[in-house]
Amino acid sequence: MRLTRQRQVVAWLRDSELAHKFLRLANALGLEIKKPRRLDGLCDENTIVITDDDLLKETVSSHCEILFIETSNKLKALIEVLQALKGPSSETVIGIDLGSNSLAYVVLAHGTVIDYGICSECLEKFALQVCSIKGYNVYVGIGSTPAVYDKAIELYERLKECGIKAVLVDERKSNKAILIGLKGTELLRKTDLRAAVAVALRSRLRGNH
Numbered sequence: 258m259r260l261t262r263q264r265q266v267v268a269w270l271r272d273s274e275l276a277h278k279f280l281r282l283a284n285a286l287g288l289e290i291k292k293p294r295r296l297d298g299l300c301d302e303n304t305i306v307i308t309d310d311d312l313l314k315e316t317v318s319s320h321c322e323i324l325f326i327e328t329s330n331k332l333k334a335l336i337e338v339l340q341a342l343k344g345p346s347s348e349t350v351i352g353i354d355l356g357s358n359s360l361a362y363v364v365l366a367h368g369t370v371i372d373y374g375i376c377s378e379c380l381e382k383f384a385l386q387v388c389s390i391k392g393y394n395v396y397v398g399i400g401s402t403p404a405v406y407d408k409a410i411e412l413y414e415r416l417k418e419c420g421i422k423a424v425l426v427d428e429r430k431s432n433k434a435i436l437i438g439l440k441g442t443e444l445l446r447k448t449d450l451r452a453a454v455a456v457a458l459r460s461r462l463r464g465n466h
């Protein structure tokens with residue numbers, strides 16, 4: 258399914274964190290997604306509803322088109338909506354900055370930071386989330402330094418094994434990189450997140466050679 262500017266897009270989500278991510282995604286891409294308090298009068302053949310509500314999926318499916326998403330994997334849900342909004346050829350790049358006990362990531366698409374986060378002791382869980390989107394046009398850059406080399410190799414091998422396009426990137430001085438021409442970088446206050454952006458950009462430079 259491809260969502261177009263001519264069709265009304267409505268987000269009807271119980272998960273507030275996911276709703277926030279979708280609205281931020283739409284704003285970053287210059288698209289409008291409505292988040293109404295009720296669907297009365299909004300749902301017709303020209304409306305597509307993004308929802309995580311099983312009951313709503315059953316009750317309104319005959320009146321408008323439904324894009325049902327699972328909230329257990331927010332990264333996958335976000336990529337699914339992005340592909341629907343912009344088409345299956347849209348490339349998504351994930352940059353990862355590894356620390357001794359933490360992982361910082363950013364998700365880039367269409368010259369925009371569409372998602373980001375930092376988690377602790379989460380390498381295995383994050384790898385599983387990324388592997389779940391292997392059917393989409395996703396490219397992953399993993400920052401590597403001598404201090405985190407073993408972790409970087411472990412993550413790289415896991416992603417390659419499950420079919421994700423990934424590359425190791427020298428992340429030295431990445432937290433000091435000047436990020437020009439990307440929308441959304443002003444939201445990234447922590448140096449680890451800015452380093453993850455630099456890793457993502459460097460990964461695509463390597464991937465093009």
